[in-house]
Amino acid sequence: MTTAAKTNVLNLSTEEFVHPGNRACSGCGLSILYRIGLKALGRDCIFVVPPSCLTVMQGLFPIAASQMPILNGTFASTAAIATGVRAAMKRRGKQTQVVAWAGDGGTADIGIQALSGALERNEDIIYICYDNEAYMNTGVQRSGTTPQGGLTTTTPYGKKEQGKNLPEIVAAHNPAYVATCSASYPLDFHDKLLKAKQISGLKYIHIQTPCPPGWGCEERMTVKIGKAAIDCGLFDLYEIEDGKKQLSEPSRKLLKKAKLPSVQEYLSMQTRFKALSDEQIAVMQERIDQKWADYRQEFCAE
Amino acid sequence: MAKKVALLQGNTACAYGALYAGCNFFGGYPITPSTEVAEVLSEELPKIGGKFIQMEDEIGAMASVIGASLTGQKALTATSGPGVSLKQELIGYACIAETPCVIINVMRGGPSTGMPTGPGQSDVQQAKWGTHGDHPVIALVPASCQEIFSETVRAFNLAEKYRMPVQVLYDEIVGHMRERIEFPEPGELEVIDREAPSCSPEDYKPFDPSNGDVPPLAAFGSEYRFHVTGLNKAADGFPTTKAELVDAEQRRQLRKIDANIADIESYEEYQTDDAEVVIFAYGSTSRSARYAVNELRKEGVKAGLFRPITLWPFPEKRVAELAQQAKAIIVPELNLGQMNLEVERVAKGACEIIGIHRVDGEPINPGQIMAQVKEVV
Numbered sequence: 132m133t134t135a136a137k138t139n140v141l142n143l144s145t146e147e148f149v150h151p152g153n154r155a156c157s158g159c160g161l162s163i164l165y166r167i168g169l170k171a172l173g174r175d176c177i178f179v180v181p182p183s184c185l186t187v188m189q190g191l192f193p194i195a196a197s198q199m200p201i202l203n204g205t206f207a208s209t210a211a212i213a214t215g216v217r218a219a220m221k222r223r224g225k226q227t228q229v230v231a232w233a234g235d236g237g238t239a240d241i242g243i244q245a246l247s248g249a250l251e252r253n254e255d256i257i258y259i260c261y262d263n264e265a266y267m268n269t270g271v272q273r274s275g276t277t278p279q280g281g282l283t284t285t286t287p288y289g290k291k292e293q294g295k296n297l298p299e300i301v302a303a304h305n306p307a308y309v310a311t312c313s314a315s316y317p318l319d320f321h322d323k324l325l326k327a328k329q330i331s332g333l334k335y336i337h338i339q340t341p342c343p344p345g346w347g348c349e350e351r352m353t354v355k356i357g358k359a360a361i362d363c364g365l366f367d368l369y370e371i372e373d374g375k376k377q378l379s380e381p382s383r384k385l386l387k388k389a390k391l392p393s394v395q396e397y398l399s400m401q402t403r404f405k406a407l408s409d410e411q412i413a414v415m416q417e418r419i420d421q422k423w424a425d426y427r428q429e430f431c432a433e
Numbered sequence: 434m435a436k437k438v439a440l441l442q443g444n445t446a447c448a449y450g451a452l453y454a455g456c457n458f459f460g461g462y463p464i465t466p467s468t469e470v471a472e473v474l475s476e477e478l479p480k481i482g483g484k485f486i487q488m489e490d491e492i493g494a495m496a497s498v499i500g501a502s503l504t505g506q507k508a509l510t511a512t513s514g515p516g517v518s519l520k521q522e523l524i525g526y527a528c529i530a531e532t533p534c535v536i537i538n539v540m541r542g543g544p545s546t547g548m549p550t551g552p553g554q555s556d557v558q559q560a561k562w563g564t565h566g567d568h569p570v571i572a573l574v575p576a577s578c579q580e581i582f583s584e585t586v587r588a589f590n591l592a593e594k595y596r597m598p599v600q601v602l603y604d605e606i607v608g609h610m611r612e613r614i615e616f617p618e619p620g621e622l623e624v625i626d627r628e629a630p631s632c633s634p635e636d637y638k639p640f641d642p643s644n645g646d647v648p649p650l651a652a653f654g655s656e657y658r659f660h661v662t663g664l665n666k667a668a669d670g671f672p673t674t675k676a677e678l679v680d681a682e683q684r685r686q687l688r689k690i691d692a693n694i695a696d697i698e699s700y701e702e703y704q705t706d707d708a709e710v711v712i713f714a715y716g717s718t719s720r721s722a723r724y725a726v727n728e729l730r731k732e733g734v735k736a737g738l739f740r741p742i743t744l745w746p747f748p749e750k751r752v753a754e755l756a757q758q759a760k761a762i763i764v765p766e767l768n769l770g771q772m773n774l775e776v777e778r779v780a781k782g783a784c785e786i787i788g789i790h791r792v793d794g795e796p797i798n799p800g801q802i803m804a805q806v807k808e809v810v
Binding site for chain 1: 462464465468475476485489519546
């Protein structure tokens with residue numbers, strides 16, 4: 132595994148690439164990620180972004196939030212546009228980092244074909260999916276990653292299907308690097324980006340991104356909810372390099388715990404889960420317990 | 434008994450119109466400014482045993498509608514400009530496979546992402562020419578919430594009757610405004626279902642032209658077993674490259690429209706009897722135009738409004754007559770000149786055609802139209 136820097140609030144770069152004030156909703160997990168992520172990516176990078184909350188956040192003329200060159204493409208084409216940009220950059224002899232940054236709809240649903248193609252070609256780009264688990268920009272419709280039972284405006288009785296496990300789908304393509312992150316651990320995201328920059332080929336980073344209006348919680352709860360998802364073992368932070376999976380610290384420390392907090396605590400922090408029945412919650416808990424039993428076998432073998 | 438009334442948004446009216454028409458399948462994808470159609474149906478369709486599916490993208494949404502319709506459901510999708518662009522290949526497929534379905538296009542600015550929350554009327558030519566190849570086209574352009582309801586019903590009727598996709602286009606202003614709606618009683622509006630085959634399954638040919646231009650459609654997957662393809666096909670549905678069959682097939686498709694203009698056509702005229710200046714306007718723009726006509730009449734100006742409700746096929750005959758009668762036809766549209774070209778083509782130089790075009794995300798106001806009319810008279 133490639134070793135990475137360990138950034139903390141004291142040595143985090145003070146240079147800002149995001150202007151103060153943007154059009155994100157208050158409490159937006161994405162705005163944390165965007166600000167801290169750009170510090171890791173630095174000035175020598177360019178972005179490809181599909182229609183998403185991120186395009187809204189960038190602002191309307193003349194009030195723009197970002198200092199970076201951004202190509203706002205069409206919904207289905209993020210990884211494909213990035214492919215063209217990357218190829219042209221290489222031909223021009225430039226090492227500029229090409230970063231595709233899309234939401235869960237633009238990645239798991241309409242954009243998955245373009246992403247899969249780029250993965251197969253192992254394009255030398257960083258692809259970031261900020262997953263707020265529904266189409267938030269258009270007013271909270273279900274997406275491929277909306278969790279089972281989740282209420283959205285197009286699942287008024289709760290989503291029947293399980294959400295896609297996108298990082299695992301990506302990992303099945305065997306790209307150079309896969310990592311999961313959380314908006315609640317922005318420095319973990321920062322350092323994984325630093326690492327991704329050192330690796331050639333496609334680097335995929337998937338971030339669980341709490342969304343107060345979409346998830347039904349107070350704006351001040353964003354970070355707490357993201358942490359709760361990890362603490363109960365529902366969402367895991369990990370990296371996959373050369374096909375080898377390794378849990379990141381916030382998740383790795385759970386291996387030592389005999390019992391994790393129940394998923395119920397996480398679910399009850401958000402109104403989007405209020406249609407879940409006790410049986411559904413029990414099934415969800417069983418899946419988490421099984422996953423961690425498997426993790427203990429996998430990571431605590433010695 | 435008093436009718437049920439409600440204050441509804443245009444998109445909500447569309448959803449209830451679809452339910453009135455017997456829609457029992459919706460396949461869609463979120464896109465502003467049409468998403469409310471999906472949202473309402475996600476709640477209402479399960480209540481009547483219908484199926485709502487949010488698909489993985491716009492292409493999937495259109496494809497699911499075709500699959501569901503061929504298999505015997507009344508199927509709907511709703512989208513906006515970028516979504517319609519993605520659906521185009523399948524709209525052509527629905528034409529050649531003669532699959533009844535309804536596509537709602539709540540128009541915003543374009544091209545591409547354009548102005549998602551602003552109004553536009555920039556897809557009116559796309560509705561006719563968007564998919565490749567010669568194909569029949571029906572497009573309806575309602576201008577009020579009540580009319581969105583009734584035109585959605587009519588769209589289903591025309592789709593079922595002529596076995597083809599029907600598009601309903603209304604701009605974001607009509608889609609998002611709220612008006613009082615009277616719900617028609619069951620039976621008050623005609624509801625047409627596709628003609629089922631009267632022959633035995635063994636004798637059934639899905640595209641047999643011998644009994645008229647619209648062959649009956651059996652439910653795919655029923656005891657009527659047949660082949661469906663996007664290739665040019667013979668009467669039994671299998672592909673053919675025989676010149677005379679391909680030619681006859683394509684001409685029959687267009688004849689479904691050309692031979693039934695009177696049935697499909699729909700328009701409204703307001704104060705056109707003695708009009709010296711006729712305003713040709715559709716959708717939200719026609720509401721400004723009607724206001725302008727009223728104000729101009731007060732000032733003694735002989736202005737009138739011609740409002741197409743069926744935009745395609747184009748109301749050629751009547752527009753040509755009005756061109757003979759009027760000094761000028763004014764065409765206000767939220768695009769940079771689309772239907773004015775069609776009006777020009779039909780008028781054949783009989784009168785002046787003047788476009789008023791706006792693509793800045795703002796509506797065309799009555800004052801703009803009045804000023805143009807006064808300039809003419």
